[in-house]
Amino acid sequence: MPATRWAARLAATAALVAGAVVAIPAHAANPIITSYYTADPAPLVVGNTMYVYAGRDEAAASGSNFLMREWRVLSSTDAATWTDHGAKATIGTFPWAGADAWASEVEPRGGKYYWYTSVNGNGAGWMDIGVAVGDSPLGPFTDAKGGPLISDSTPNSSGLNIDPTVFTDDDGQAYIYWGGYWGVRAAKLKSNMVELDGAVVTPTGLTDYWEAPWMFKREGLYYMVYAANDTNGCATSSSYACQRYATATSPLGPWTHRGVVLGQVSSTTNHAGVVQFNGQWYIVYHNANAPGGGNFRRSVAVDRLYFNADGTMQKVVQTTTGPPSNPGGGGGTQPPSGTNLGPSATASTSYVSTWESLAAVNNGGVPTSSADRANLAYGNWPEQGTQWVEYAWPSSRSVNRVSTYWFDDGQGIDLPASCRVQYWNGSAYVAVPGQSACGVAGDTYNTTTFTAVSTTRLRLEITSKSGLSTGVLEWLAFQS
Numbered sequence: 001m002p003a004t005r006w007a008a009r010l011a012a013t014a015a016l017v018a019g020a021v022v023a024i025p026a027h028a029a030n031p032i033i034t035s036y037y038t039a040d041p042a043p044l045v046v047g048n049t050m051y052v053y054a055g056r057d058e059a060a061a062s063g064s065n066f067l068m069r070e071w072r073v074l075s076s077t078d079a080a081t082w083t084d085h086g087a088k089a090t091i092g093t094f095p096w097a098g099a100d101a102w103a104s105e106v107e108p109r110g111g112k113y114y115w116y117t118s119v120n121g122n123g124a125g126w127m128d129i130g131v132a133v134g135d136s137p138l139g140p141f142t143d144a145k146g147g148p149l150i151s152d153s154t155p156n157s158s159g160l161n162i163d164p165t166v167f168t169d170d171d172g173q174a175y176i177y178w179g180g181y182w183g184v185r186a187a188k189l190k191s192n193m194v195e196l197d198g199a200v201v202t203p204t205g206l207t208d209y210w211e212a213p214w215m216f217k218r219e220g221l222y223y224m225v226y227a228a229n230d231t232n233g234c235a236t237s238s239s240y241a242c243q244r245y246a247t248a249t250s251p252l253g254p255w256t257h258r259g260v261v262l263g264q265v266s267s268t269t270n271h272a273g274v275v276q277f278n279g280q281w282y283i284v285y286h287n288a289n290a291p292g293g294g295n296f297r298r299s300v301a302v303d304r305l306y307f308n309a310d311g312t313m314q315k316v317v318q319t320t321t322g323p324p325s326n327p328g329g330g331g332g333t334q335p336p337s338g339t340n341l342g343p344s345a346t347a348s349t350s351y352v353s354t355w356e357s358l359a360a361v362n363n364g365g366v367p368t369s370s371a372d373r374a375n376l377a378y379g380n381w382p383e384q385g386t387q388w389v390e391y392a393w394p395s396s397r398s399v400n401r402v403s404t405y406w407f408d409d410g411q412g413i414d415l416p417a418s419c420r421v422q423y424w425n426g427s428a429y430v431a432v433p434g435q436s437a438c439g440v441a442g443d444t445y446n447t448t449t450f451t452a453v454s455t456t457r458l459r460l461e462i463t464s465k466s467g468l469s470t471g472v473l474e475w476l477a478f479q480s
């Protein structure tokens, strides 16, 4: 957030509105809740539920600074319809703190949920990182430490100790990144989640970092999404911000900047979290779009996030509708489980219609029907007969199963008559050995199994019905 707005510190607030609130169904649109103002969302998926932890903006319409005293929780089982669980932590959760319930994030470990918060600790300096702990995603949460986890007295801490993001790697090591005023910092966390493990480091490569980091991992690659406020492709003025992102092959970097994933929003601040839920990727962020909203009266929004085949992210399309309902375990066919090598492959085809997109086949979309173009569609109209799509990897992959969700636009593109799977054996394309039937059913995943092949190229050969063309919404290729 722009430095000019940090000048005035808020008076300590006392009256805290704690916890138990009956769940209230919210509506399916952006912002996801408009009965009060919410900011700094942090999504967390537990089972079939996405929780969003968010601060509450209570500034008056004429307010010129933040008034934030509590953190709220919302949840959804379809990413479209939200339930408000009320305030599950407040400044009072931290007896040593006095004001400013700023950005937070919850990280699970060992059946407990650790809620890392930015809060004014009444000590030297201004903001600290606190941590509360609860036995469920909805708490109840209590102070886990009796004092700040990170403060101005932490060696090499940020110029402003706010905006924690906590990430746990596959080996169980947890990391915390945080910091405002262009000062990003990182450290390992001990397995107790309430102590730093070793020195605070200053990560490199997070170009134009301003604040609000969010870390996640996808297909072996680490991602850091963060707010920047430069005017070099990010925001129209440094009073506003965008979300840039960087990737790394190890959790403490070095990072490689990749570009802007979320453009400027209608509030000056820009704060986001990224999560995979029911097979699709979402970005949860805030703007000023609720009625009466503003820079200190922000509201949380959710939109779909798409990855390209090379792992880069497409720039988010900010909507007022929010994503379509994507329920888990009902209402839609879930993709088969396993390690899908499709997104890491380069796709090619014998033909793609200019208005369709080959990127559809491996962009990780989860169609709700064969007519669902929400995640793009590959089609080869007006070509007929046998066409193909292919995946290529830079080195051999061992594959023993594919699953295809066919596209049917009810016009010139129909379900195919037949299909078969081939691979490059080093000198020719040949049928994969022992393949089971290549299914052509609509509105579902058609899975074909075969004896594992080690190859750099896998091909799906598709033969149309007479007089029709064919298409694919998603093609999954599973590591054996």
Ligand code: FUB
Pocket (backbone or CB within 6 Å): 001, 039, 040, 055, 066, 102, 103, 118, 162, 163, 211, 212, 269, 270, 271
């Ligand atoms: O909500 C207060 C502060 O504004 C957050 O900590 C920053 O990330 C920015 O969104």
